[in-house]
Amino acid sequence: MNKPEILAPAGNLEKLKAAIEYGADAVYLGGSKLNLRAFADNFGPNELKQGIDFAHSLGKKVYVTLNVFPHNEDLIGLEDYLKELYNLKADAVLVSDPGIIMTAREVVPDLELHLSTQANNVNWKSALFWHKQGVKRIVLAREMSLEEIKEIRRNLPETCEIEAFVHGSMCISYSGRCLLSNYMTGRDSNRGQCAQPCRYKYALVEEKRPGQYFPIMEDDKGTYIMNSKDLCMIEHIPDLVESGINSLKIEGRMKSAYYVASVVKAYREALDKYFENPSQYKFDSKWMDYLLKPSHRGYCTGFYYGEDNRQYYGSSSYIRDFDIVGIVKDYDEASKVAVIEQKNKVYSGDTVEVLRPKGDNFQIKLEDMKNEKGEKIESAPVAQMIYTIKCDEVLSKGNMLIKEKEK
Incomplete structure (x- = not known):
């Protein structure tokens, strides 16, 4: 069995350092353009160089996100930006748009490409298609079962890596492809500006009774019908490893350095303990304790096992103990x-x-x-x-x- 990489979010330089110091093998982050977290701190050229140099000095990797769905105006300066990332020695870029992939292959052919989860890859033939376009790693859509992931791994060459989310916020829409924010706030979620209207509180209005709001009751406080639970796979490390996933991805570029450190530490310890002796591996409850203390919503296993209840109706608030x-x-x-x-x-x-x-x-x-x-x-x-x-x-x-x- 190959030991998978632990991949952590880095919303800024402080979080990058925390992620690496607490055990991440690699981090992913947004630069100054074309990433899906427009309201994160993100990295300017100087910070990006500092972050990459710091990571490389410790033998770790840095992946930069260029995973928006770009409109025409977003393509202005793309070639120069790709060259900048290459010259800064970014280890890979995460992409979802064929135009950006094509441009990267033309201007920085040696820069490694990872296909973002935004591309919604859910089958092995699509993964093979992207691999033949020069993509080295496929970040799978969140909406996949463990059995589907195993089948994808069986049908791909070893040269094609797969990455999957194992922890963090889930999206009500298909791997993030959502227009609610556009319609309600004018902020495009597919260009990094999501206002998270799925977390709002909703009621029903019947067309012939304007102004009469009927709450969708879960209890006396109402319900948040589109509010997803957080993903947590810490109790299922053996299944993740045996599925052949190459990189275990943690969500949370907007989260705190404390969140990053605590979550990375939990997965680092669990993964290392498993590889010490797989046949004798036992889950340690302290790892879940690490995950319950930072800000989070209720946990579930997402789509891995076909869990029925992935929604969190009581509130859109985080648990912050x-x-x-x-x-x-x-x-x-x-x-x-x-x-x-x-x-x-x-x-x-x-x-x-x-x-x-x-x-x-x-x-x-x-x-x-x-x-x-x-x-x-x-x-x-x-x-x-x-x-x-x-x-x-x-x-x-x-x-x-x-x-x-x-x-």
């Missing part, structure tokens, strides 16, 4: 003093959990809290303020401090 409250910037073992950058307000005496790339999470108490002037403080209320704590437990730069939200 924990917050990241700080990042360790430095730790001095001699003095046992840690330097922390504040991410959310905390108080002296609070107990927080430490999330680190390797090893189990553990708890510490924020003691002897001081500001940059060395003055004792009772709380850290200012965003990104630097403060110190005394901590007997050894901390490392980049460790994240998380805290359960008060209920």
